[in-house]
Amino acid sequence: MYIYILFEIMFTQSEENYLKAIFHLQQEVEGGVSTSGLSEKLKTKAASVTEMLKRLAGKKLVDYQKYYGVQLTDKGMQHALLIVRKHRLWEYFLVECLNFNWDEVHEVAEQLEHIRSPKLVEELDLFLGRPQYDPHGDPIPDTNGKLPKSPNKRLSQLQKGERGICKGFNDTSSSFLQFLAKQEIGLGTNLEVLNIESFDESMTVLIDKKEIPLSKTATDNIYVED
Amino acid sequence: MYIYILFEIMFTQSEENYLKAIFHLQQEVEGGVSTSGLSEKLKTKAASVTEMLKRLAGKKLVDYQKYYGVQLTDKGMQHALLIVRKHRLWEYFLVECLNFNWDEVHEVAEQLEHIRSPKLVEELDLFLGRPQYDPHGDPIPDTNGKLPKSPNKRLSQLQKGERGICKGFNDTSSSFLQFLAKQEIGLGTNLEVLNIESFDESMTVLIDKKEIPLSKTATDNIYVED
DNA sequence: ATAAATTATTAGGTTTACCTAAATTTTTAT
DNA sequence: ATAAAAATTTAGGTAAACCTAATAATTTAT
Numbered sequence: 148m149y150i151y152i153l154f155e156i157m158f159t160q161s162e163e164n165y166l167k168a169i170f171h172l173q174q175e176v177e178g179g180v181s182t183s184g185l186s187e188k189l190k191t192k193a194a195s196v197t198e199m200l201k202r203l204a205g206k207k208l209v210d211y212q213k214y215y216g217v218q219l220t221d222k223g224m225q226h227a228l229l230i231v232r233k234h235r236l237w238e239y240f241l242v243e244c245l246n247f248n249w250d251e252v253h254e255v256a257e258q259l260e261h262i263r264s265p266k267l268v269e270e271l272d273l274f275l276g277r278p279q280y281d282p283h284g285d286p287i288p289d290t291n292g293k294l295p296k297s298p299n300k301r302l303s304q305l306q307k308g309e310r311g312i313c314k315g316f317n318d319t320s321s322s323f324l325q326f327l328a329k330q331e332i333g334l335g336t337n338l339e340v341l342n343i344e345s346f347d348e349s350m351t352v353l354i355d356k357k358e359i360p361l362s363k364t365a366t367d368n369i370y371v372e373d
Numbered sequence: 374m375y376i377y378i379l380f381e382i383m384f385t386q387s388e389e390n391y392l393k394a395i396f397h398l399q400q401e402v403e404g405g406v407s408t409s410g411l412s413e414k415l416k417t418k419a420a421s422v423t424e425m426l427k428r429l430a431g432k433k434l435v436d437y438q439k440y441y442g443v444q445l446t447d448k449g450m451q452h453a454l455l456i457v458r459k460h461r462l463w464e465y466f467l468v469e470c471l472n473f474n475w476d477e478v479h480e481v482a483e484q485l486e487h488i489r490s491p492k493l494v495e496e497l498d499l500f501l502g503r504p505q506y507d508p509h510g511d512p513i514p515d516t517n518g519k520l521p522k523s524p525n526k527r528l529s530q531l532q533k534g535e536r537g538i539c540k541g542f543n544d545t546s547s548s549f550l551q552f553l554a555k556q557e558i559g560l561g562t563n564l565e566v567l568n569i570e571s572f573d574e575s576m577t578v579l580i581d582k583k584e585i586p587l588s589k590t591a592t593d594n595i596y597v598e599d
Numbered sequence: 600a601t602a603a604a605t606t607a608t609t610a611g612g613t614t615t616a617c618c619t620a621a622a623t624t625t626t627t628a629t
Numbered sequence: 630a631t632a633a634a635a636a637t638t639t640a641g642g643t644a645a646a647c648c649t650a651a652t653a654a655t656t657t658a659t
Contacts, residue, residue, distance in 0.1 A: 161616060182637060195617055197638055202615090214624060214637060245496035255490045262488075264481045270471035387646060408607055421647055423608055428645090440607060440654060 156226075158208075160261045163230050164189060165199050166208060167260075169219055170227035179216025228292035229268075234260040235281035235288075236271050242282040243275065249282035249367075284370055300373060302338070303348065303366035310339045311371030318368040330359050332369070382452075384432075386487045389456050390415060391425050392434060393486075395445055396453035405442025454518035455494075460486040461507035461514075462497050468508040469501065475508035475593075510596055526599060528564070529574065529592035536565045537597030544594040553595075556585050564597070 158166070168188045172180040182200070186193045204211035208223035219227060237259040241247040247255075269290065272278075279295045281287055284304065286294045299314045313336040316323065327333065332354065339353040348363040361369075384392070394414045398406040408426070412419045430437035434449035445453060463485040467473040473481075495516065498504075505521040506512055510530065512520045525540045539562040542553065553559065558580065565579040574589040587595075 159615075183635090191616085192618065193637065194619080194639080198616075241493070244500050245493065246499075247492070247496070251492075255488065255493055258488045258490070259485075262481065262484045264484070266473070266477075267467070267471065267481055270473070273472075274470050385645075409605090417646085418648065419607060420609080420649080424646075 157263070158206075158226065161199070162203065162206075162208075163226070163261055165196075165203060166219070166223055166227040167230045167234075169209065169217060170224070170231065173219060179212065179218055181216045184216075225292055228288045228294075230260050232288040232290075232292070233262070233268055235285060236268065236275065236278070238281045238283070239275055239278050239287070240271065252282065280370075299370040301367055302340075302350070302352070302361070302369040302371050303363060305340045305371065305373060307340050307343050309373060310337065311373045312337055313369060314372045315370040316368055317370065323365075323368060326365070327369075330361075331355065331357075332359075338371070383489070384434075384452065387425070388429060388432075388434070389452070389487055391422075391429060392445070392449055392453040393456045393460075395435065395443060396450070396457065399445060405438065405444055407442045410442075451518055454514045454520075456486050458514040458516075458518070459488070459494055461511060462494065462501065462504070464507045464509070465501055465504050465513070466497065478508065506596075525596040527593055528566075528576070528578070528587070528595040528597050529589060531566045531597065531599065533566050533569050535599060536563065537599045538563055539595060540598045541596040542594055543596065549591075549594065552591070556587075557581065557583075558585075558595070 165185065168185055169180050172184050172188065176184075182193050182196045185191075185196045185200075189196070200209065200211050200217050203209045203217070203223070207220055208226065209217040209219055211217045234256045237256045238249075238252045241252040241255060242249050272290075278287060280299055284300045288294050300311070301317075302311065302313075305311055313332060313334055315334070316327065332338075336354060340350055341353050341358060342351040344350075348366075350361050350363075350366050352359050352361060391411065394411055395406050398410050398414065402410075408419050408422045411417075411422045411426075415422070426435065426437050426443050429435045429443070429449070433446055434452065435443040435445055437443045460482045463482045464475075464478040467478040467481060468475050498516075504513055506525050510526045512525075514520050526537070527543075528537065528539075531537055539558060539560055541560070542549065558564075562580060566576055567579050567584060568577040570576075574592075576587050576589075576592050578585050578587060
């Protein structure tokens with residue numbers, strides 16, 4: 148007769164922060180994630196990063212090649228996605244339930260993402276109605292780490308020159324919807340960012356060969372797929 | 374013209390755990406809280422406790438007399454009450470919103486109580502409807518650290534021989550309320566615990582000179598003031 | 600009142616996660 | 630191709646929060 152003892156996989160907050168940072172940097176550039184990139188993102192010195200990368204490699208969370216950066220292993224990716232899932236679910240909770248603005252949730256979500264409780268995560272997801280996107284429009288991984296297909300962004304997050312297709316609206320007040328109707332903006336509308344004013348972040352967008360000015364308030368409330 | 378720079382008061386999770394433990398032990402016994410008491414409660418060795426008590430004393434959170442234990446200062450008490458407030462609000466949230474049973478919330482609340490965000494605490498309190506008692510019937514300190522006057526307990530938390538006055542019910546299903554009516558238990562009913570069966574935690578209570586048997590399920594759902 | 604038992608403190612050690620400074624490797628530029 | 634610049638790693642150090650073992654103070658029991 149055999150007795151199996153399960154060691155719960157537990158990582159420190161710091162290890163989780165590194166995994167998440169590697170995950171995000173991996174999205175941006177291909178190839179290994181550099182020590183300096185992590186050092187900058189995590190606001191620690193390069194020497195500290197090197198030390199941690201060796202530890203993560205020892206735990207089989209990353210593949211680490213001296214001087215050539217790291218990449219998440221499957222195991223590392225799985226855990227990184229759980230942290231991202233928790234982070235985005237909490238952001239959704241803070242905005243939807245606790246009257247936070249979508250630009251003041253990050254710091255608190257950074258703390259909440261480390262709370263360990265599988266039941267908590269699943270029940271929170273259920274309570275919130277299994278949202279697909281967080282308040283920034285970023286996709287929320289599901290229980291198995293799967294991301295919804297086409298992540299929506301806010302129009303205000305596009306850069307000058309980028310194009311997008313209108314996918315939804317955050318403010319559903321009739322005054323906002325009337326405003327959209329007047330500008331002939333609806334679901335499926337194609338648009339291109341022509342210009343962004345730096346002083347008030349208002350935009351000029353090209354829709355159907357017409358130049359339309361939109362305030363930051365408006366562009367924050369329009370979701371696009373790019 | 375003067376410029377004030379505010380240093381946010383920040384304590385480590387460990388320091389907060391010590392403050393909370395001292396707070397709880399202080400309620401139970403008068404005089405200084407002992408090193409061994411804390412050592413047992415926090416599951417750390419006495420030597421570690423001594424070390425931390427010196428640190429907390431240095432931060433003016435406790436009054437510490439070598440060999441004679443500690444007591445919270447006003448500053449220490451204030452912060453301990455904030456931790457207790459957060460712990461109990463989160464317990465309430467877990468039970469009311471996330472389908473946790475009241476006996477499975479503690480471990481998660483132990484983690485959530487360390488999340489730092491004044492806005493989060495106040496908004497959570499508001500979202501939950503400013504509850505006065507947590508799911509165990511323990512009082513929730515308000516923003517200023519004030520505890521509601523007469524904390525309610527569950528009937529199941531009384532010891533043999535203790536008396537209480539019925540103050541409310543958790544299960545408000547008609548079947549439970551009908552059961553209560555049949556036993557002539559209502560708000561304001563005086564009762565005394567005559568006996569507790571150790572095998573199923575059922576009780577015999579004396580109400581109005583009648584001996585009434587109550588299951589653990591029933592006594593869990595009856596709130597009393599003692 | 601003093602010895603025994605209990606409790607608390609000190610001394611010295613560990614791990615995590617940072618740091619600086621020095622050394623080494625890789626990359627870039629002439 | 631090689632020197633300078635940039636990036637990375639190594640070496641050695643710190644503070645927090647734990648530990649064990651040894652010592653000291655207090656309490657209890659005879």
